[in-house]
Amino acid sequence: MASSFPDASALLADALLRFGQLFPEEPPPQVAVCAPGRVNLIGEHTDYNQGFVLPMALPLVTVVVGGPTSAPGVTIVTAAQDADEPRRVELILTGDGSSLSPGLPRWANYVKGVIQHYRAPALPNFRAVVTSSVPLGGGLSSSASLEVAFYSFLQKLKPDDGEKLPKVLACQQAEHTHAGVPCGIMDQFVSVFGREGQALLIDCRSLEATPVPLADPGLVILITNSNVKHSLTGSEYPTRRRQCEEAASALGRDSLRDVTMAELQEARERLGDVTYRRARHVVEEIERTVQAAEALKRGAYQEFGRLMVESHNSLRDLYEVSCRELDELVSAAMEVEGVFGSRMTGGGFGGCTVTLLQAHAVDEAIRHMKERYSGTPTFYVTTPSDGARGLNLP
Ligand code: GAF
Numbered sequence: 597m598a599s600s601f602p603d604a605s606a607l608l609a610d611a612l613l614r615f616g617q618l619f620p621e622e623p624p625p626q627v628a629v630c631a632p633g634r635v636n637l638i639g640e641h642t643d644y645n646q647g648f649v650l651p652m653a654l655p656l657v658t659v660v661v662g663g664p665t666s667a668p669g670v671t672i673v674t675a676a677q678d679a680d681e682p683r684r685v686e687l688i689l690t691g692d693g694s695s696l697s698p699g700l701p702r703w704a705n706y707v708k709g710v711i712q713h714y715r716a717p718a719l720p721n722f723r724a725v726v727t728s729s730v731p732l733g734g735g736l737s738s739s740a741s742l743e744v745a746f747y748s749f750l751q752k753l754k755p756d757d758g759e760k761l762p763k764v765l766a767c768q769q770a771e772h773t774h775a776g777v778p779c780g781i782m783d784q785f786v787s788v789f790g791r792e793g794q795a796l797l798i799d800c801r802s803l804e805a806t807p808v809p810l811a812d813p814g815l816v817i818l819i820t821n822s823n824v825k826h827s828l829t830g831s832e833y834p835t836r837r838r839q840c841e842e843a844a845s846a847l848g849r850d851s852l853r854d855v856t857m858a859e860l861q862e863a864r865e866r867l868g869d870v871t872y873r874r875a876r877h878v879v880e881e882i883e884r885t886v887q888a889a890e891a892l893k894r895g896a897y898q899e900f901g902r903l904m905v906e907s908h909n910s911l912r913d914l915y916e917v918s919c920r921e922l923d924e925l926v927s928a929a930m931e932v933e934g935v936f937g938s939r940m941t942g943g944g945f946g947g948c949t950v951t952l953l954q955a956h957a958v959d960e961a962i963r964h965m966k967e968r969y970s971g972t973p974t975f976y977v978t979t980p981s982d983g984a985r986g987l988n989l990p
Contacts, residue, residue, distance in 0.1 A: 598818070598962060598975040601729045604630045607659040608987050611675065615661055615725045618673055618684075622723050624989075626663035627752040631744035631984035632656065633730035633737045634786045635819055635950050636941045637795055637892075638900075638907050639885035641915055643780025645840050646801040646853040647882035650889055651782055652810060652817075652980035653790020654730070658741040659987065660749040662724030670721055672707055676728040676738075679703040687711070689719055698774045703732075706739055709770025710746045716756035724749060731974070733825040735940075735947020739775060740783035743767035748984045761803060764788050778834050790983035797889040801853055808892050810980050815897065816955050820929070820965060821974040822921040824946030833943055836874060836915065843867055843875035852878045877914040881907060901937025901952055905930065908939035917944030921971055925949045928968035932961045 602610070608628055615625050632653040639649035658676070670687040680701045687695045687708065696708040707726075711719070726745070730738040744767050751758065767784040771777050781800055789796060793811035798804075810817075844852050847863055857879055864872050884903045891899040908926050912918040922940040926949055929938035934957025941950040953961055962975050 598958070598977040601656060601976065603655065604657050604659060604987060607657065607727050607729060608661065611659050611661040611725045611727045612990070614673070614675055614727070615723070618725065619671075619723045621667075622665055623663065625661040625725075626989070627749055628659065628661045628987040628989050629745055629748040629752060629984065630657040630659045630987055631741045631748055631787045632790055632981055633658075633741045634783055634790065635736060635817065635948070635978065636782065637817075637950060637952075638881075638888045638904055638939070640881060640907060640911055640941070640944075641836060641917070642878055642882050642885060643782040643798075643800040644778070644837050645844070645878045645882070646851040647878065648885040648889070649782045649798050649800060650795050650808065650885055650892075651786040651798070652795040653786050653983050654736060654978050655981045656730040656736060656741075656976070656978070658726065658728040658730055658738070658745040660724055660726050660745045662722055662749065664720040664722050664753060666721075668721060670723075672704065672724045672726065674703050674726040676703065676726060676732065676742075678732040689721065698776070702775075703742070705774040706742045706770060707746050709774030710743050710750065710767060712773070713766040713769045714747065714750045714756070715762060715766060716750075716754050719750060719754050722753055731821055733947070734821050735942030735944070736819070737783040737787065737942070739771060739777075740767065740787045743770050744784055744787040744984045748986070752986065760788050778837055786983065788983050790981060792980060792982050794980050795892065797885070801851070806889070808889050810892065812895070814955050816953055816958050817978050817980075818951040818953060818958060818961060819941075819976040819978055820925050820949045820951065821976070822919075822925060822946060822948065822969075823971055823974060824919060824921045830945075832917065832945060836917065839871050839874040840878055843871050846871075853882060855879055873914040877910045881910060897936040897952060901935070904937030904939040904950075904952065911940055911944060915944075919944070919946055921946065921969070922949055924969055925965055925973065928965045929953075929961060931968075932957055932964050935961055
C-alpha cells in the first residue's frame with residue numbers, strides 16, 4: 597500500500613490548533629498559505645547548466661499560519677517531522693540583522709534566508725507555525741517548499757509587488773546564502789508556478805515554462821522514498837556544479853547548454869575523464885528532457901519510460917550521484933509489468949525514485965519493490981498539483 601499523507605486542509609487544521617496552544621495570548625491566525633514539494637520527472641542536474649527540466653508540483657506541501665503581533669520580536673515554531681531542535685526560534689527584525697545569520701537549527705536557515713531576501717522591507721513582528729507533509733531530506737524539495745511557503749506568508753503580512761519570478765529568485769538566493777547549497781532554479785520555480793494536472797518543461801535559461809498535460813487516469817506517478825537521507829550541503833553538489841562550469845569554460849561557452857556532443861568528444865582528452873563524463877551527462881540529459889516532454893505530449897509513455905531509465909543510468913555511471921539503494925529500487929521497478937520507466941529524482945545520494953506506470957500495476961510494483969529492496973521504502977502515489985497558494989481560514 598502507498599502511504600497516505602495529510603492534505604493541505606488537514607495540515608492547516610493541525611497548524612491552527614498548534615498556534616492556539618503555542619500562542620494563547622495572540623488572536624487566531626489571519627494568514628494561511630502553502631507551497632508544494634516537487635518531483636522531477638526528467639532533466640537532472642541540468643538547471644544550473646541553463647538546460648531543461650521537467651518537474652511537477654506535488655500534493656505534499658508545507659503550510660505556514662500566523663499573523664502580526666503587537667508583542668516584540670518574531671517567533672516561529674516548526675511542527676515538521678524530522679526538523680532539528682530547537683523547533684522554536686525567536687528573531688529580531690530590527691537592528692543589525694544578526695539574528696538572521698545562518699546557524700542552528702538548520703530548518704530555520706531557510707526561513708531566515710527568505711526574510712533576508714524578502715523584497716518588501718519593514719515587516720511587522722509576527723508569530724508563525726510551520727508544518728509539512730514533504731519528507732525532509734527526501735529529495736522532494738522540502739527546502740524549496742519551506743522557502744516558497746514562507747515567502748508567500750510574508751507577502752500576505754506585508755505585500756510586495758506580487759510578481760512570481762522575483763519570488764522564485766529570492767527563494768533560490770535564500771538557499772544559496774543561508775543553506776549553503778548553490779542550487780539551480782528548478783525547485784523554487786515549480787513550487788511557485790506548478791499547476792494541477794500539468795508537468796512543466798522549464799527552460800532554465802529563458803525561465804519560460806511550457807505546461808505538459810499529465811492527467812491520464814490510466815497512468816500513475818509513483819514516488820518511492822529510499823529513506824536514505826540526502827544532504828546537498830556536502831561537497832558533492834557544489835563539486836558537480838564546478839566541474840560543469842569548468843567544462844563549459846574550457847569549451848569557451850557560458851554554459852553546457854550551448855555545447856554539442858561532437859564538441860565534447862573532440863575536447864575529451866583536454867577535459868580529462870571525470871570532467872568529460874560530468875559534461876556528457878548534462879549535454880545528453882538536456883536533449884533527453886526535450887525529447888521526453890515531446891513524448892509525454894504525444895502520450896508515448898514507453899518512449900518516456902525508456903528516456904527515464906537512460907537518465908538514471910547516466911546519473912549513476914557518468915554523473916555519479918546515485919547510490920546502491922536508488923539503483924536497487926529502479927531495477928526492481930523495471931521488473932514489473934506495466935512499468936514504463938523509473939529513475940532517481942532530485943539531487944541524488946539518497947532520497948527518492950520516481951516511477952511512471954500503468955494504474956493497474958501499482959499494487960504489484962509496490963509489493964515487488966518492497967520485496968526486492970534491502971531497506972524500508974515509503975511509497976507515495978501522486979498527481980501534478982498547484983503551486984504556492986493561500987488557504988481559506990475556517
Ligand atoms: C537539487 C537542486 F536544488 C536543484 O536545483 C537541481 O539542481 C537538482 O538538485 C538536480 O537536478 O534539487
